Amino acid sequence: MAIARRSTGGDCVGIVGAGQLARMTYQAGIALGLTVRLLAETPEDAAALVAADVETGSARSLDALRHFAASCDVLTFEHELIDPAHLRDLESAGHILRPGAAVATTVFDKRRQREVMVKEGLPVPAYTDAVEGADDVVAFGDRHGWPLVVKLANGGYDGRGVFVVSDAVEAEQLLVELAGRALLVEAWVPIERELAVMVARRPSGECVVYPVVETVQRDGICHEVFTPAPLSALLEAQAKAMGRRVAESMDLVGVLAVELFVTADGLVVNELAARPHNSGHHTIEGCVTSQFENHLRAVLDLPLGEPGLVGTAVAMANVLGAADGLDPQAALGAALEVPGAHVHLYGKQARPGRKLGHVTVVGDDLDDARERARRAAGLLMGTREREPV
Ligand SMILES: Nc1ncnc2c1ncn2[C@@H]1O[C@H](COP(=O)(O)OP(=O)(O)OP(=O)(O)O)[C@@H](O)[C@H]1O
Numbered sequence: 001m002a003i004a005r006r007s008t009g010g011d012c013v014g015i016v017g018a019g020q021l022a023r024m025t026y027q028a029g030i031a032l033g034l035t036v037r038l039l040a041e042t043p044e045d046a047a048a049l050v051a052a053d054v055e056t057g058s059a060r061s062l063d064a065l066r067h068f069a070a071s072c073d074v075l076t077f078e079h080e081l082i083d084p085a086h087l088r089d090l091e092s093a094g095h096i097l098r099p100g101a102a103v104a105t106t107v108f109d110k111r112r113q114r115e116v117m118v119k120e121g122l123p124v125p126a127y128t129d130a131v132e133g134a135d136d137v138v139a140f141g142d143r144h145g146w147p148l149v150v151k152l153a154n155g156g157y158d159g160r161g162v163f164v165v166s167d168a169v170e171a172e173q174l175l176v177e178l179a180g181r182a183l184l185v186e187a188w189v190p191i192e193r194e195l196a197v198m199v200a201r202r203p204s205g206e207c208v209v210y211p212v213v214e215t216v217q218r219d220g221i222c223h224e225v226f227t228p229a230p231l232s233a234l235l236e237a238q239a240k241a242m243g244r245r246v247a248e249s250m251d252l253v254g255v256l257a258v259e260l261f262v263t264a265d266g267l268v269v270n271e272l273a274a275r276p277h278n279s280g281h282h283t284i285e286g287c288v289t290s291q292f293e294n295h296l297r298a299v300l301d302l303p304l305g306e307p308g309l310v311g312t313a314v315a316m317a318n319v320l321g322a323a324d325g326l327d328p329q330a331a332l333g334a335a336l337e338v339p340g341a342h343v344h345l346y347g348k349q350a351r352p353g354r355k356l357g358h359v360t361v362v363g364d365d366l367d368d369a370r371e372r373a374r375r376a377a378g379l380l381m382g383t384r385e386r387e388p389v
């Protein structure tokens with residue numbers, strides 16, 4: 001347990017979790033002169049490496065959460081690996097949580113997310129959360145068609161809790177592997193493109209909605225995000241309205257990401273995250289106010305900032321760990337030669353497929369911005385060569 005400097009005045013925001021999302025939120029806090037404390041699992045966590053005020057402890061431990069909460073005025077979180085019952089306990093003890101424990105209880109569980117969306121009349125894939133065994137999955141597949149998608153109700157990320165199942169045999173095998181886990185089973189959706197919309201909302205109800213982005217997912221991992229998404233004005237407006245509606249219905253405080261699928265029949269809501277999100281990293285350089293700054297403003301009940309784009313087009317490419325464990329830092333010089341490349345490296349140990357950083361490019365032309373972001377990220381991942389001069 002190490003408690004360091006408390007340099008600035010004002011309310012202290014405590015973030016449970018110290019990965020790259022906390023790291024970038026912390027950076028936004030520096031600009032505003034805020035006091036931001038972190039609860040890190042280890043001192044090597046991405047944000048713990050750079051923050052002045054870090055406590056180490058497990059986000060799964062009520063004792064660690066209580067100890068941490070005692071030194072913070074407002075508590076927020078950067079991941080879902082927390083028991084919502086613990087958050088309810090903290091709230092009952094008088095701590096201020098933003099978003100609150102009720103929102104966490106909903107968004108930490110994909111089955112509960114669906115309940116909210118259905119209640120709000122939002123379109124979602126056909127699904128069932130009544131999954132006792134393989135028979136229920138097979139019955140769903142026979143009713144809605146194969147393949148289908150089985151998802152862990154909680155704890156999944158970067159596609160790790162998402163399984164596409166082709167037939168009854170595969171369903172039976174998977175259910176053996178996932179025995180004891182809470183599951184959501186849903187129809188496989190023929191996705192034309194994937195979108196996300198970020199919303200920031202204050203306790204007063206003030207709410208801003210960011211321009212809709214398109215996300216490029218491969219194997220369940222986000223590779224690229226760009227905006228404007230090539231959409232009709234109607235779909236853009238619908239996506240934004242859905243984001244706002246979800247935030248309002250949950251009385252959300254903080255930022256919210258709503259992931260959507262574009263299908264031949266229109267938009268379908270996939271999932272929610274009530275925290276800064278990978279589909280909002282481009283907002284650091286690409287929007288008037290970043291998602292990280294607006295999250296802090298929202299949880300401290302400060303006026304929200306403009307969400308609009310600062311350029312015609314913004315593209316973000318993730319830097320994912322290469323198979324050979326190459327450290328992206330080694331290619332920093334090469335990546336910085338790419339015109340307009342804003343490089344973010346998270347200081348994480350390189351492991352295959354792990355999110356180690358991202359690159360954002362703001363430009364006049366979407367294709368050009370995407371190409372430059374991909375090139376710089378590719379150099380950092382070792383999948384692209386430096387271009388001959
Ligand atoms: N019903 C579906 N039909 C087709 N593809 C799907 C479906 N559900 C999810 N996918 C694909 O799998 C990806 C990951 O799914 P989902 O967003 O539910 O998982 P996750 O691991 O929680 O994601 P994240 O990393 O965003 O938290 C989606 O972005 C999409 O590409």
Ligand SMILES: [Mg+2]
Pocket residue numbers: 259271
């Ligand atoms: Mg997702």
